[in-house]
Amino acid sequence: MSDVSTPEFRAGFACFVGRPNVGKSTLMNALVGTKVAITSSKPQTTRRVIRGIVHRPDSQLVIVDTPGLHRPRTLLGERLDSLVLSTLTEVDLIGFCVPANEPIGKGDRFIAEKISAVKKTPLVAVVTKCDLASRQQIAEQLLAVSSLANFEEIVPVSAESGEQLDVLVDLLTARLPESPPLYAGGELTDEPEQVLVAELIREAALEGVRDELPHSIAVVVEEMGPREGRDDLLDIYAHMFVERPSQKAIVIGPGGARLKDVGTRARRQIEALLGTRVYLDLRVKVAKEWQRDPKQLRRLGFYD
Structure with a gap:
Protein backbone atom coordinates (compact mmCIF):
# COMPACT_ATOMS: atom_id res chain seq x y z
CA MET A 1 0.00 0.00 0.00
CA SER A 2 1.38 3.41 -0.95
CA ASP A 3 2.02 5.94 1.80
CA VAL A 4 0.29 9.29 1.09
CA SER A 5 2.90 11.03 3.23
CA THR A 6 5.59 10.40 0.59
CA PRO A 7 7.00 13.49 -1.17
CA GLU A 8 4.77 12.88 -4.21
CA PHE A 9 1.66 13.95 -2.27
CA ARG A 10 0.83 17.66 -2.11
CA ALA A 11 -1.59 19.46 0.19
CA GLY A 12 -2.26 23.07 1.07
CA PHE A 13 -4.52 26.09 1.05
CA ALA A 14 -5.58 28.27 -1.89
CA CYS A 15 -7.54 31.45 -1.17
CA PHE A 16 -10.07 32.80 -3.68
CA VAL A 17 -10.35 36.58 -3.61
CA GLY A 18 -12.14 39.16 -5.72
CA ARG A 19 -14.66 41.93 -5.47
CA PRO A 20 -18.19 40.99 -4.39
CA ASN A 21 -20.31 38.81 -6.70
CA VAL A 22 -17.60 37.58 -9.07
CA GLY A 23 -18.53 33.93 -8.57
CA LYS A 24 -16.03 32.81 -5.89
CA SER A 25 -18.52 30.76 -3.87
CA THR A 26 -20.10 29.18 -6.96
CA LEU A 27 -16.64 28.23 -8.21
CA MET A 28 -15.66 26.67 -4.88
CA ASN A 29 -18.87 24.63 -4.75
CA ALA A 30 -18.23 23.37 -8.28
CA LEU A 31 -14.65 22.34 -7.50
CA VAL A 32 -15.58 20.62 -4.22
CA GLY A 33 -18.53 18.91 -5.90
CA THR A 34 -21.15 19.91 -3.35
CA LYS A 35 -22.62 23.02 -1.78
CA VAL A 36 -20.41 24.25 1.06
CA ALA A 37 -20.86 28.00 0.50
CA ILE A 38 -24.08 29.88 -0.14
CA THR A 39 -24.52 31.83 -3.35
CA SER A 40 -26.75 34.73 -4.33
CA SER A 41 -27.15 37.30 -7.07
CA LYS A 42 -26.75 39.93 -4.34
CA PRO A 43 -23.18 41.18 -3.76
CA GLN A 44 -21.39 40.60 -0.44
CA THR A 45 -23.29 37.39 0.31
CA THR A 46 -20.27 35.60 1.80
CA ARG A 47 -19.49 36.83 5.33
CA ARG A 48 -17.17 34.13 6.64
CA VAL A 49 -14.00 32.41 5.55
CA ILE A 50 -15.27 29.02 4.38
CA ARG A 51 -13.02 26.09 3.53
CA GLY A 52 -13.94 23.49 0.91
CA ILE A 53 -11.76 20.43 0.34
CA VAL A 54 -10.92 18.88 -3.04
CA HIS A 55 -9.55 15.31 -2.73
CA ARG A 56 -7.34 13.74 -5.37
CA PRO A 57 -5.23 10.55 -5.25
CA ASP A 58 -2.02 12.61 -5.23
CA SER A 59 -3.15 15.85 -3.59
CA GLN A 60 -5.56 17.64 -1.31
CA LEU A 61 -6.55 21.20 -2.18
CA VAL A 62 -8.22 23.22 0.56
CA ILE A 63 -10.03 26.17 -1.04
CA VAL A 64 -10.61 29.17 1.18
CA ASP A 65 -13.57 31.25 0.01
CA THR A 66 -13.55 34.78 1.42
CA PRO A 67 -15.98 37.71 1.55
CA GLY A 68 -15.58 40.06 -1.39
CA LEU A 69 -13.03 42.81 -0.81
CA HIS A 70 -14.52 46.29 -1.05
CA ARG A 71 -14.19 49.72 0.52
CA PRO A 72 -16.20 49.22 3.74
CA ARG A 73 -19.04 51.50 4.87
CA THR A 74 -19.85 49.77 8.18
CA LEU A 75 -18.00 48.14 11.07
CA LEU A 76 -19.11 44.78 9.68
CA GLY A 77 -17.56 45.71 6.33
CA GLU A 78 -14.30 46.70 8.02
CA ARG A 79 -14.16 43.38 9.86
CA LEU A 80 -14.85 41.40 6.70
CA ASP A 81 -12.06 43.18 4.82
CA SER A 82 -9.68 42.62 7.75
CA LEU A 83 -10.63 38.94 7.71
CA VAL A 84 -9.77 38.63 4.02
CA LEU A 85 -6.44 40.45 4.30
CA SER A 86 -5.32 38.34 7.28
CA THR A 87 -6.28 35.16 5.38
CA LEU A 88 -4.07 36.14 2.43
CA THR A 89 -0.95 35.91 4.58
CA GLU A 90 -1.75 32.36 5.76
CA VAL A 91 -2.34 30.48 2.49
CA ASP A 92 -0.03 28.77 0.00
CA LEU A 93 -1.63 30.25 -3.09
CA ILE A 94 -3.93 33.13 -4.02
CA GLY A 95 -6.57 32.82 -6.76
CA PHE A 96 -7.75 36.22 -8.00
CA CYS A 97 -11.25 35.94 -9.52
CA VAL A 98 -12.52 38.29 -12.23
CA PRO A 99 -15.69 37.66 -14.28
CA ALA A 100 -15.30 37.31 -18.04
CA ASN A 101 -18.44 39.29 -18.82
CA GLU A 102 -17.66 42.52 -16.94
CA PRO A 103 -14.97 45.15 -17.62
CA ILE A 104 -12.04 45.53 -15.24
CA GLY A 105 -12.89 48.22 -12.70
CA LYS A 106 -11.45 50.14 -9.77
CA GLY A 107 -12.40 47.35 -7.38
CA ASP A 108 -10.38 44.80 -9.36
CA ARG A 109 -7.33 47.10 -9.46
CA PHE A 110 -7.66 47.78 -5.73
CA ILE A 111 -7.61 44.04 -4.94
CA ALA A 112 -4.78 43.36 -7.41
CA GLU A 113 -2.66 45.90 -5.50
CA LYS A 114 -3.50 44.24 -2.18
CA ILE A 115 -2.58 40.73 -3.29
CA SER A 116 0.57 41.90 -5.08
CA ALA A 117 1.79 43.17 -1.72
CA VAL A 118 1.64 39.62 -0.29
CA LYS A 119 5.20 38.60 -1.08
CA LYS A 120 6.34 35.02 -1.83
CA THR A 121 2.77 33.74 -2.35
CA PRO A 122 2.07 32.56 -5.93
CA LEU A 123 -0.76 34.37 -7.71
CA VAL A 124 -3.11 32.69 -10.19
CA ALA A 125 -5.84 34.65 -11.97
CA VAL A 126 -9.19 32.91 -12.57
CA VAL A 127 -11.48 34.42 -15.20
CA THR A 128 -14.94 33.23 -14.09
CA LYS A 129 -18.38 33.08 -15.71
CA CYS A 130 -17.00 32.25 -19.17
CA ASP A 131 -20.38 30.71 -20.07
CA LEU A 132 -21.76 34.28 -20.05
CA ALA A 133 -19.13 35.74 -22.41
CA SER A 134 -18.19 35.40 -26.07
CA ARG A 135 -14.81 34.05 -27.14
CA GLN A 136 -13.72 37.57 -28.04
CA GLN A 137 -14.79 38.90 -24.61
CA ILE A 138 -12.85 36.13 -22.91
CA ALA A 139 -9.72 36.80 -24.97
CA GLU A 140 -9.92 40.54 -24.22
CA GLN A 141 -10.44 39.85 -20.52
CA LEU A 142 -7.43 37.52 -20.35
CA LEU A 143 -5.31 40.30 -21.82
CA ALA A 144 -6.75 42.92 -19.45
CA VAL A 145 -6.21 40.73 -16.38
CA SER A 146 -2.59 40.02 -17.34
CA SER A 147 -1.74 43.69 -16.82
CA LEU A 148 -3.06 43.83 -13.24
CA ALA A 149 -0.38 41.78 -11.46
CA ASN A 150 2.41 39.27 -11.92
CA PHE A 151 0.26 36.15 -12.28
CA GLU A 152 1.91 32.75 -12.74
CA GLU A 153 -1.15 31.52 -14.65
CA ILE A 154 -4.42 32.97 -15.99
CA VAL A 155 -7.20 30.41 -16.38
CA PRO A 156 -10.65 30.97 -17.96
CA VAL A 157 -13.33 28.76 -16.35
CA SER A 158 -17.06 28.26 -16.02
CA ALA A 159 -18.45 26.85 -12.78
CA GLU A 160 -21.84 26.42 -14.49
CA SER A 161 -20.66 24.31 -17.45
CA GLY A 162 -17.60 22.80 -15.75
CA GLU A 163 -15.30 24.11 -18.47
CA GLN A 164 -11.59 24.08 -17.48
CA LEU A 165 -12.26 23.21 -13.83
CA ASP A 166 -9.92 20.21 -13.95
CA VAL A 167 -7.25 22.38 -15.56
CA LEU A 168 -7.62 24.92 -12.74
CA VAL A 169 -7.26 22.24 -10.03
CA ASP A 170 -4.17 20.85 -11.83
CA LEU A 171 -2.54 24.29 -11.86
CA LEU A 172 -3.40 25.00 -8.23
CA THR A 173 -2.31 21.64 -6.80
CA ALA A 174 0.98 21.76 -8.72
CA ARG A 175 1.88 24.84 -6.69
CA LEU A 176 1.06 23.37 -3.27
CA PRO A 177 3.84 22.21 -0.94
CA GLU A 178 4.69 18.55 -0.48
CA SER A 179 2.65 17.45 2.52
CA PRO A 180 0.51 14.62 3.89
CA PRO A 181 -3.28 15.19 3.77
CA LEU A 182 -4.54 17.96 6.04
CA TYR A 183 -8.06 16.52 6.39
CA ALA A 184 -9.50 13.02 6.60
CA GLY A 185 -10.57 11.45 3.32
CA GLY A 186 -14.10 12.28 2.25
CA GLU A 187 -14.40 15.43 4.37
CA LEU A 188 -15.62 18.27 2.13
CA THR A 189 -15.58 21.19 4.58
CA ASP A 190 -14.53 21.93 8.15
CA GLU A 191 -17.46 24.26 8.76
CA PRO A 192 -19.59 23.26 11.79
CA GLU A 193 -23.03 21.98 10.77
CA GLN A 194 -24.78 24.76 12.72
CA VAL A 195 -22.90 27.41 10.72
CA LEU A 196 -23.77 25.72 7.42
CA VAL A 197 -27.43 25.51 8.46
CA ALA A 198 -27.49 29.21 9.42
CA GLU A 199 -25.97 30.10 6.06
CA LEU A 200 -28.57 28.05 4.15
CA ILE A 201 -31.34 29.88 6.01
CA ARG A 202 -29.76 33.23 5.15
CA GLU A 203 -29.46 32.19 1.50
CA ALA A 204 -33.19 31.38 1.39
CA ALA A 205 -33.98 34.72 3.01
CA LEU A 206 -31.91 36.63 0.44
CA GLU A 207 -34.02 35.49 -2.50
CA GLY A 208 -36.44 38.15 -3.67
CA VAL A 209 -35.85 40.79 -1.00
CA ARG A 210 -35.19 44.44 -1.69
CA ASP A 211 -31.68 45.40 -2.69
CA GLU A 212 -30.73 47.00 0.62
CA LEU A 213 -31.92 44.15 2.83
CA PRO A 214 -29.30 41.37 2.32
CA HIS A 215 -26.62 43.23 4.28
CA SER A 216 -29.04 43.63 7.20
CA ILE A 217 -29.82 39.92 7.62
CA ALA A 218 -27.94 37.68 10.05
CA VAL A 219 -28.95 34.18 11.16
CA VAL A 220 -28.02 32.35 14.36
CA VAL A 221 -28.94 28.72 15.06
CA GLU A 222 -29.80 28.76 18.76
CA GLU A 223 -30.42 25.02 19.18
CA MET A 224 -30.08 21.95 16.98
CA GLY A 225 -30.48 18.30 17.88
CA PRO A 226 -32.49 15.11 17.33
CA ARG A 227 -36.03 15.11 18.71
CA GLU A 228 -36.36 13.10 21.90
CA GLY A 229 -37.34 9.52 21.13
CA ARG A 230 -36.80 10.00 17.36
CA ASP A 231 -33.70 9.29 15.31
CA ASP A 232 -35.29 10.33 12.01
CA LEU A 233 -36.09 13.98 12.84
CA LEU A 234 -33.82 16.91 13.67
CA ASP A 235 -35.21 19.95 15.49
CA ILE A 236 -33.62 23.30 14.57
CA TYR A 237 -34.45 26.57 16.31
CA ALA A 238 -33.04 29.64 14.57
CA HIS A 239 -33.33 33.41 14.79
CA MET A 240 -33.06 35.73 11.83
CA PHE A 241 -31.89 39.21 12.83
CA VAL A 242 -32.65 42.42 10.93
CA GLU A 243 -31.85 46.02 11.86
CA ARG A 244 -35.26 47.74 11.80
CA PRO A 245 -38.93 46.86 12.38
CA SER A 246 -39.70 47.79 8.76
CA GLN A 247 -37.21 45.13 7.61
CA LYS A 248 -38.84 42.59 9.91
CA ALA A 249 -42.15 43.26 8.16
CA ILE A 250 -40.50 42.71 4.75
CA VAL A 251 -38.97 39.37 5.80
CA ILE A 252 -42.20 38.09 7.38
CA GLY A 253 -44.43 39.27 4.52
CA PRO A 254 -48.23 39.59 4.44
CA GLY A 255 -49.74 37.12 6.88
CA GLY A 256 -46.33 35.50 7.41
CA ALA A 257 -46.31 34.13 3.84
CA ARG A 258 -42.78 35.19 2.99
CA LEU A 259 -41.23 33.79 6.18
CA LYS A 260 -43.07 30.50 5.61
CA ASP A 261 -41.64 30.33 2.08
CA VAL A 262 -38.12 31.06 3.40
CA GLY A 263 -38.52 28.29 5.98
CA THR A 264 -39.75 25.78 3.40
CA ARG A 265 -36.88 26.44 0.98
CA ALA A 266 -34.27 26.49 3.73
CA ARG A 267 -35.59 23.22 5.19
CA VAL A 278 -35.86 18.52 9.67
CA TYR A 279 -38.29 20.55 11.74
CA LEU A 280 -37.29 24.21 11.41
CA ASP A 281 -38.54 26.82 13.86
CA LEU A 282 -37.57 30.21 12.43
CA ARG A 283 -38.20 33.51 14.23
CA VAL A 284 -37.39 37.08 13.17
CA LYS A 285 -35.92 39.57 15.65
CA VAL A 286 -34.77 43.19 15.44
CA ALA A 287 -31.17 43.93 16.48
CA LYS A 288 -30.97 47.68 15.91
CA GLU A 289 -28.06 48.78 13.67
CA TRP A 290 -26.19 45.53 14.40
CA GLN A 291 -23.74 46.08 11.52
CA ARG A 292 -22.31 49.10 13.36
CA ASP A 293 -22.48 47.83 16.96
CA PRO A 294 -19.35 45.95 18.20
CA LYS A 295 -21.30 44.21 20.99
CA GLN A 296 -24.00 42.94 18.63
CA LEU A 297 -21.44 41.89 16.01
CA ARG A 298 -19.73 39.68 18.60
CA ARG A 299 -23.08 38.21 19.62
CA LEU A 300 -23.83 37.34 16.00
CA GLY A 301 -20.44 35.70 15.48
CA PHE A 302 -18.46 38.51 13.79
CA TYR A 303 -15.48 38.82 16.09
CA ASP A 304 -12.69 41.41 16.24
Missing part, protein backbone atom coordinates in the same frame (compact mmCIF):
# COMPACT_ATOMS: atom_id res chain seq x y z
CA ARG A 268 -35.25 21.45 1.82
CA GLN A 269 -31.62 22.58 1.51
CA ILE A 270 -30.83 21.61 5.12
CA GLU A 271 -32.39 18.15 4.67
CA ALA A 272 -30.29 17.64 1.52
CA LEU A 273 -27.16 18.73 3.42
CA LEU A 274 -27.71 16.63 6.55
CA GLY A 275 -29.53 13.65 5.01
CA THR A 276 -32.38 13.64 7.53
CA ARG A 277 -35.85 15.10 8.02
Whole structure:
Protein backbone atom coordinates (compact mmCIF):
# COMPACT_ATOMS: atom_id res chain seq x y z
CA MET A 1 0.00 0.00 0.00
CA SER A 2 1.38 3.41 -0.95
CA ASP A 3 2.02 5.94 1.80
CA VAL A 4 0.29 9.29 1.09
CA SER A 5 2.90 11.03 3.23
CA THR A 6 5.59 10.40 0.59
CA PRO A 7 7.00 13.49 -1.17
CA GLU A 8 4.77 12.88 -4.21
CA PHE A 9 1.66 13.95 -2.27
CA ARG A 10 0.83 17.66 -2.11
CA ALA A 11 -1.59 19.46 0.19
CA GLY A 12 -2.26 23.07 1.07
CA PHE A 13 -4.52 26.09 1.05
CA ALA A 14 -5.58 28.27 -1.89
CA CYS A 15 -7.54 31.45 -1.17
CA PHE A 16 -10.07 32.80 -3.68
CA VAL A 17 -10.35 36.58 -3.61
CA GLY A 18 -12.14 39.16 -5.72
CA ARG A 19 -14.66 41.93 -5.47
CA PRO A 20 -18.19 40.99 -4.39
CA ASN A 21 -20.31 38.81 -6.70
CA VAL A 22 -17.60 37.58 -9.07
CA GLY A 23 -18.53 33.93 -8.57
CA LYS A 24 -16.03 32.81 -5.89
CA SER A 25 -18.52 30.76 -3.87
CA THR A 26 -20.10 29.18 -6.96
CA LEU A 27 -16.64 28.23 -8.21
CA MET A 28 -15.66 26.67 -4.88
CA ASN A 29 -18.87 24.63 -4.75
CA ALA A 30 -18.23 23.37 -8.28
CA LEU A 31 -14.65 22.34 -7.50
CA VAL A 32 -15.58 20.62 -4.22
CA GLY A 33 -18.53 18.91 -5.90
CA THR A 34 -21.15 19.91 -3.35
CA LYS A 35 -22.62 23.02 -1.78
CA VAL A 36 -20.41 24.25 1.06
CA ALA A 37 -20.86 28.00 0.50
CA ILE A 38 -24.08 29.88 -0.14
CA THR A 39 -24.52 31.83 -3.35
CA SER A 40 -26.75 34.73 -4.33
CA SER A 41 -27.15 37.30 -7.07
CA LYS A 42 -26.75 39.93 -4.34
CA PRO A 43 -23.18 41.18 -3.76
CA GLN A 44 -21.39 40.60 -0.44
CA THR A 45 -23.29 37.39 0.31
CA THR A 46 -20.27 35.60 1.80
CA ARG A 47 -19.49 36.83 5.33
CA ARG A 48 -17.17 34.13 6.64
CA VAL A 49 -14.00 32.41 5.55
CA ILE A 50 -15.27 29.02 4.38
CA ARG A 51 -13.02 26.09 3.53
CA GLY A 52 -13.94 23.49 0.91
CA ILE A 53 -11.76 20.43 0.34
CA VAL A 54 -10.92 18.88 -3.04
CA HIS A 55 -9.55 15.31 -2.73
CA ARG A 56 -7.34 13.74 -5.37
CA PRO A 57 -5.23 10.55 -5.25
CA ASP A 58 -2.02 12.61 -5.23
CA SER A 59 -3.15 15.85 -3.59
CA GLN A 60 -5.56 17.64 -1.31
CA LEU A 61 -6.55 21.20 -2.18
CA VAL A 62 -8.22 23.22 0.56
CA ILE A 63 -10.03 26.17 -1.04
CA VAL A 64 -10.61 29.17 1.18
CA ASP A 65 -13.57 31.25 0.01
CA THR A 66 -13.55 34.78 1.42
CA PRO A 67 -15.98 37.71 1.55
CA GLY A 68 -15.58 40.06 -1.39
CA LEU A 69 -13.03 42.81 -0.81
CA HIS A 70 -14.52 46.29 -1.05
CA ARG A 71 -14.19 49.72 0.52
CA PRO A 72 -16.20 49.22 3.74
CA ARG A 73 -19.04 51.50 4.87
CA THR A 74 -19.85 49.77 8.18
CA LEU A 75 -18.00 48.14 11.07
CA LEU A 76 -19.11 44.78 9.68
CA GLY A 77 -17.56 45.71 6.33
CA GLU A 78 -14.30 46.70 8.02
CA ARG A 79 -14.16 43.38 9.86
CA LEU A 80 -14.85 41.40 6.70
CA ASP A 81 -12.06 43.18 4.82
CA SER A 82 -9.68 42.62 7.75
CA LEU A 83 -10.63 38.94 7.71
CA VAL A 84 -9.77 38.63 4.02
CA LEU A 85 -6.44 40.45 4.30
CA SER A 86 -5.32 38.34 7.28
CA THR A 87 -6.28 35.16 5.38
CA LEU A 88 -4.07 36.14 2.43
CA THR A 89 -0.95 35.91 4.58
CA GLU A 90 -1.75 32.36 5.76
CA VAL A 91 -2.34 30.48 2.49
CA ASP A 92 -0.03 28.77 0.00
CA LEU A 93 -1.63 30.25 -3.09
CA ILE A 94 -3.93 33.13 -4.02
CA GLY A 95 -6.57 32.82 -6.76
CA PHE A 96 -7.75 36.22 -8.00
CA CYS A 97 -11.25 35.94 -9.52
CA VAL A 98 -12.52 38.29 -12.23
CA PRO A 99 -15.69 37.66 -14.28
CA ALA A 100 -15.30 37.31 -18.04
CA ASN A 101 -18.44 39.29 -18.82
CA GLU A 102 -17.66 42.52 -16.94
CA PRO A 103 -14.97 45.15 -17.62
CA ILE A 104 -12.04 45.53 -15.24
CA GLY A 105 -12.89 48.22 -12.70
CA LYS A 106 -11.45 50.14 -9.77
CA GLY A 107 -12.40 47.35 -7.38
CA ASP A 108 -10.38 44.80 -9.36
CA ARG A 109 -7.33 47.10 -9.46
CA PHE A 110 -7.66 47.78 -5.73
CA ILE A 111 -7.61 44.04 -4.94
CA ALA A 112 -4.78 43.36 -7.41
CA GLU A 113 -2.66 45.90 -5.50
CA LYS A 114 -3.50 44.24 -2.18
CA ILE A 115 -2.58 40.73 -3.29
CA SER A 116 0.57 41.90 -5.08
CA ALA A 117 1.79 43.17 -1.72
CA VAL A 118 1.64 39.62 -0.29
CA LYS A 119 5.20 38.60 -1.08
CA LYS A 120 6.34 35.02 -1.83
CA THR A 121 2.77 33.74 -2.35
CA PRO A 122 2.07 32.56 -5.93
CA LEU A 123 -0.76 34.37 -7.71
CA VAL A 124 -3.11 32.69 -10.19
CA ALA A 125 -5.84 34.65 -11.97
CA VAL A 126 -9.19 32.91 -12.57
CA VAL A 127 -11.48 34.42 -15.20
CA THR A 128 -14.94 33.23 -14.09
CA LYS A 129 -18.38 33.08 -15.71
CA CYS A 130 -17.00 32.25 -19.17
CA ASP A 131 -20.38 30.71 -20.07
CA LEU A 132 -21.76 34.28 -20.05
CA ALA A 133 -19.13 35.74 -22.41
CA SER A 134 -18.19 35.40 -26.07
CA ARG A 135 -14.81 34.05 -27.14
CA GLN A 136 -13.72 37.57 -28.04
CA GLN A 137 -14.79 38.90 -24.61
CA ILE A 138 -12.85 36.13 -22.91
CA ALA A 139 -9.72 36.80 -24.97
CA GLU A 140 -9.92 40.54 -24.22
CA GLN A 141 -10.44 39.85 -20.52
CA LEU A 142 -7.43 37.52 -20.35
CA LEU A 143 -5.31 40.30 -21.82
CA ALA A 144 -6.75 42.92 -19.45
CA VAL A 145 -6.21 40.73 -16.38
CA SER A 146 -2.59 40.02 -17.34
CA SER A 147 -1.74 43.69 -16.82
CA LEU A 148 -3.06 43.83 -13.24
CA ALA A 149 -0.38 41.78 -11.46
CA ASN A 150 2.41 39.27 -11.92
CA PHE A 151 0.26 36.15 -12.28
CA GLU A 152 1.91 32.75 -12.74
CA GLU A 153 -1.15 31.52 -14.65
CA ILE A 154 -4.42 32.97 -15.99
CA VAL A 155 -7.20 30.41 -16.38
CA PRO A 156 -10.65 30.97 -17.96
CA VAL A 157 -13.33 28.76 -16.35
CA SER A 158 -17.06 28.26 -16.02
CA ALA A 159 -18.45 26.85 -12.78
CA GLU A 160 -21.84 26.42 -14.49
CA SER A 161 -20.66 24.31 -17.45
CA GLY A 162 -17.60 22.80 -15.75
CA GLU A 163 -15.30 24.11 -18.47
CA GLN A 164 -11.59 24.08 -17.48
CA LEU A 165 -12.26 23.21 -13.83
CA ASP A 166 -9.92 20.21 -13.95
CA VAL A 167 -7.25 22.38 -15.56
CA LEU A 168 -7.62 24.92 -12.74
CA VAL A 169 -7.26 22.24 -10.03
CA ASP A 170 -4.17 20.85 -11.83
CA LEU A 171 -2.54 24.29 -11.86
CA LEU A 172 -3.40 25.00 -8.23
CA THR A 173 -2.31 21.64 -6.80
CA ALA A 174 0.98 21.76 -8.72
CA ARG A 175 1.88 24.84 -6.69
CA LEU A 176 1.06 23.37 -3.27
CA PRO A 177 3.84 22.21 -0.94
CA GLU A 178 4.69 18.55 -0.48
CA SER A 179 2.65 17.45 2.52
CA PRO A 180 0.51 14.62 3.89
CA PRO A 181 -3.28 15.19 3.77
CA LEU A 182 -4.54 17.96 6.04
CA TYR A 183 -8.06 16.52 6.39
CA ALA A 184 -9.50 13.02 6.60
CA GLY A 185 -10.57 11.45 3.32
CA GLY A 186 -14.10 12.28 2.25
CA GLU A 187 -14.40 15.43 4.37
CA LEU A 188 -15.62 18.27 2.13
CA THR A 189 -15.58 21.19 4.58
CA ASP A 190 -14.53 21.93 8.15
CA GLU A 191 -17.46 24.26 8.76
CA PRO A 192 -19.59 23.26 11.79
CA GLU A 193 -23.03 21.98 10.77
CA GLN A 194 -24.78 24.76 12.72
CA VAL A 195 -22.90 27.41 10.72
CA LEU A 196 -23.77 25.72 7.42
CA VAL A 197 -27.43 25.51 8.46
CA ALA A 198 -27.49 29.21 9.42
CA GLU A 199 -25.97 30.10 6.06
CA LEU A 200 -28.57 28.05 4.15
CA ILE A 201 -31.34 29.88 6.01
CA ARG A 202 -29.76 33.23 5.15
CA GLU A 203 -29.46 32.19 1.50
CA ALA A 204 -33.19 31.38 1.39
CA ALA A 205 -33.98 34.72 3.01
CA LEU A 206 -31.91 36.63 0.44
CA GLU A 207 -34.02 35.49 -2.50
CA GLY A 208 -36.44 38.15 -3.67
CA VAL A 209 -35.85 40.79 -1.00
CA ARG A 210 -35.19 44.44 -1.69
CA ASP A 211 -31.68 45.40 -2.69
CA GLU A 212 -30.73 47.00 0.62
CA LEU A 213 -31.92 44.15 2.83
CA PRO A 214 -29.30 41.37 2.32
CA HIS A 215 -26.62 43.23 4.28
CA SER A 216 -29.04 43.63 7.20
CA ILE A 217 -29.82 39.92 7.62
CA ALA A 218 -27.94 37.68 10.05
CA VAL A 219 -28.95 34.18 11.16
CA VAL A 220 -28.02 32.35 14.36
CA VAL A 221 -28.94 28.72 15.06
CA GLU A 222 -29.80 28.76 18.76
CA GLU A 223 -30.42 25.02 19.18
CA MET A 224 -30.08 21.95 16.98
CA GLY A 225 -30.48 18.30 17.88
CA PRO A 226 -32.49 15.11 17.33
CA ARG A 227 -36.03 15.11 18.71
CA GLU A 228 -36.36 13.10 21.90
CA GLY A 229 -37.34 9.52 21.13
CA ARG A 230 -36.80 10.00 17.36
CA ASP A 231 -33.70 9.29 15.31
CA ASP A 232 -35.29 10.33 12.01
CA LEU A 233 -36.09 13.98 12.84
CA LEU A 234 -33.82 16.91 13.67
CA ASP A 235 -35.21 19.95 15.49
CA ILE A 236 -33.62 23.30 14.57
CA TYR A 237 -34.45 26.57 16.31
CA ALA A 238 -33.04 29.64 14.57
CA HIS A 239 -33.33 33.41 14.79
CA MET A 240 -33.06 35.73 11.83
CA PHE A 241 -31.89 39.21 12.83
CA VAL A 242 -32.65 42.42 10.93
CA GLU A 243 -31.85 46.02 11.86
CA ARG A 244 -35.26 47.74 11.80
CA PRO A 245 -38.93 46.86 12.38
CA SER A 246 -39.70 47.79 8.76
CA GLN A 247 -37.21 45.13 7.61
CA LYS A 248 -38.84 42.59 9.91
CA ALA A 249 -42.15 43.26 8.16
CA ILE A 250 -40.50 42.71 4.75
CA VAL A 251 -38.97 39.37 5.80
CA ILE A 252 -42.20 38.09 7.38
CA GLY A 253 -44.43 39.27 4.52
CA PRO A 254 -48.23 39.59 4.44
CA GLY A 255 -49.74 37.12 6.88
CA GLY A 256 -46.33 35.50 7.41
CA ALA A 257 -46.31 34.13 3.84
CA ARG A 258 -42.78 35.19 2.99
CA LEU A 259 -41.23 33.79 6.18
CA LYS A 260 -43.07 30.50 5.61
CA ASP A 261 -41.64 30.33 2.08
CA VAL A 262 -38.12 31.06 3.40
CA GLY A 263 -38.52 28.29 5.98
CA THR A 264 -39.75 25.78 3.40
CA ARG A 265 -36.88 26.44 0.98
CA ALA A 266 -34.27 26.49 3.73
CA ARG A 267 -35.59 23.22 5.19
CA ARG A 268 -35.25 21.45 1.82
CA GLN A 269 -31.62 22.58 1.51
CA ILE A 270 -30.83 21.61 5.12
CA GLU A 271 -32.39 18.15 4.67
CA ALA A 272 -30.29 17.64 1.52
CA LEU A 273 -27.16 18.73 3.42
CA LEU A 274 -27.71 16.63 6.55
CA GLY A 275 -29.53 13.65 5.01
CA THR A 276 -32.38 13.64 7.53
CA ARG A 277 -35.85 15.10 8.02
CA VAL A 278 -35.86 18.52 9.67
CA TYR A 279 -38.29 20.55 11.74
CA LEU A 280 -37.29 24.21 11.41
CA ASP A 281 -38.54 26.82 13.86
CA LEU A 282 -37.57 30.21 12.43
CA ARG A 283 -38.20 33.51 14.23
CA VAL A 284 -37.39 37.08 13.17
CA LYS A 285 -35.92 39.57 15.65
CA VAL A 286 -34.77 43.19 15.44
CA ALA A 287 -31.17 43.93 16.48
CA LYS A 288 -30.97 47.68 15.91
CA GLU A 289 -28.06 48.78 13.67
CA TRP A 290 -26.19 45.53 14.40
CA GLN A 291 -23.74 46.08 11.52
CA ARG A 292 -22.31 49.10 13.36
CA ASP A 293 -22.48 47.83 16.96
CA PRO A 294 -19.35 45.95 18.20
CA LYS A 295 -21.30 44.21 20.99
CA GLN A 296 -24.00 42.94 18.63
CA LEU A 297 -21.44 41.89 16.01
CA ARG A 298 -19.73 39.68 18.60
CA ARG A 299 -23.08 38.21 19.62
CA LEU A 300 -23.83 37.34 16.00
CA GLY A 301 -20.44 35.70 15.48
CA PHE A 302 -18.46 38.51 13.79
CA TYR A 303 -15.48 38.82 16.09
CA ASP A 304 -12.69 41.41 16.24
